[in-house]
Amino acid sequence: MTATTTSEETTAGGDLPLGQRIVRRALTSELIRLGRVDGPRAGHSAAAVAEGYEKAWQIADRWLPLARERRRAASGSVADHARWDGLVRAVTRPDTKVGNPSFTGLVELVGHTRELLRTLRNTEPSYVPVAEVAAQITEAVQNGKYLAGMSLSPGRIAADLGLPLASVKLALTDLAEENVVELSGTGRARLYGLGHTDRAQQIADWLRELIAAGAYPSGTKLPTRPMLARSFISAEYHVVAAIRILTADGTLICHPGQRPVVRPGHPHAGTKATEISRTFRQLPCPTAPMDLSDTGIREAARVAQSWWRAHLSPHPATLDHHYTQLVAIARHLITRAGTRHHRPRASDAGHWEDVDPVIARITATATGVAQAGPEHRVWRTACLAAAVIDLLKLTAEAGEATGPRPRHAFR
Template sequence: MKDHRQHLTTWLRTLIAAGVYRPGARLPSQRELARVCVSDAYAIRSSCQQLLDEGTLEARKRRLYVPDDPTPRGPTCTLPPLRVPLTMHDHDPAALREAALCTRVWWVCSRGKATTPAMRQKPSRGAVGQQIAHLCTAFQHLARQLAAHGMADTPHARSLTKRAELAARAVCHADPPAHLWYLACLGTAVEDLLHLGAPAADDPAADAPQTAHAPAAGQRPAPAGAGP
């Protein structure tokens, strides 16, 4: 539990430093943070209190805000660039929601909170790797669809795409069991992108087969066969 709270606090600092939660903006409710970070309410409260005490957050009228100068007062995640090959996966919304649910179940199981014998079975390394590749390419697919439909330039869309990108970068470089948590965070971000781009989710035109390395969030994908 203590290790997870430390990971969570560092992750929240990372999201703030990257502008997912913008300077001067009110932080989402603790219930929403618990959903986004796939964590329990106690861990969220504990992390927010630490961020408040150190000055990474500030309180205004009993609400938590990102300071106008959001300089992290503690460690953030070191995230190398995302380098997952853009291979073809099933980007059907139902399949992506099922994949996201699967990642949350894995995370719950890893913490010893499984409620059925079936949930107590640990996922194989191969299964985890497949889900990482699936959801990493899915977030890029959905980001391209948002851009193709002129929906990517709103503050909410940029924030959500950045959150998905950071989670994808984190899960590709995290050690067990933290990688299951970052994978669950990525699954939640993919679900949120699905919800945001629901009108565009069924349009295949924005997604063509790719073999290049993954672009950074908000950038156009490199042509097939191009370098990183």
């Protein structure tokens, strides 16, 4: 039986559907034929190249009906539907004749056709649809198999649930659109669970907390967007979206070409400053000695930020220990910033205008980490590390103005 009849009977769903083994064998045979289409001899002449195009299109034409059927079946998954749409589009014969076909174009066409056939072979029954894979991952989150805040590789999820790796990757893409997970650049997934707010909303909510804590008093300008992005360890476009949210609800005033301003007379600006400062003083301190040199402080902050950037979820005890260290570092830097004889001369006073907002940011963030749920703690800890680094820079610059300061250990 030829590959043509295989595809026709399979896609038509007739009285005699062919089994999985026969279809896979036909697809494998076509893949072997493709290996000869774009061989070195195909580039010897324009006629040979044109003949290669025709052979590749003939193979693709035989399997496009099945591919289109798979595309229709994938309507429950945006990512899977987009995959099939791209595969079909890449190998569909153009309506108009190709003018001067090139050997490079032939190699690309054969590559796309090969990818189509491999995908068809890999999605033969008993293939699990991507929408069902996404449902299984969601169920695993709901049942507590995967806790909110965990960071997992697609390979780990595929192995745990016994699912195809390619399907898991596509399902995670769909779940990222639904804010159930967040994907890193390397494909790792941080699981947030159902109902999780998106990053822009997260930043907007946290900015409101910082305004209430006095980090950004009413009538003052927010830092630049790149500075805010560094503070929140987030992409700048998320910060822009958060600013839009706060502008729409009246928290901020935004004029074209200018930094956003906390609305003058904002009723909640600074209202929680005293409460947060009191709570911050009650946070626990580590009992073991710590390295409070500038190098040691930067390393502690780097570790906390690297967890978030790499989408890693440390053990809760490890995260708690590191958070407690950052709180102790913050207290040390706040004390250093408030030491009168270390303050710069009057001519440098403008430098210290930035210290109080950073201290307010630190106290609010440290308090927020202690009160945050598991899915937010890694992010809040990274934000605390960013604020600690900002205060370190300010106190270090002030120290340069007043002379070097000896290193010491904090217990």
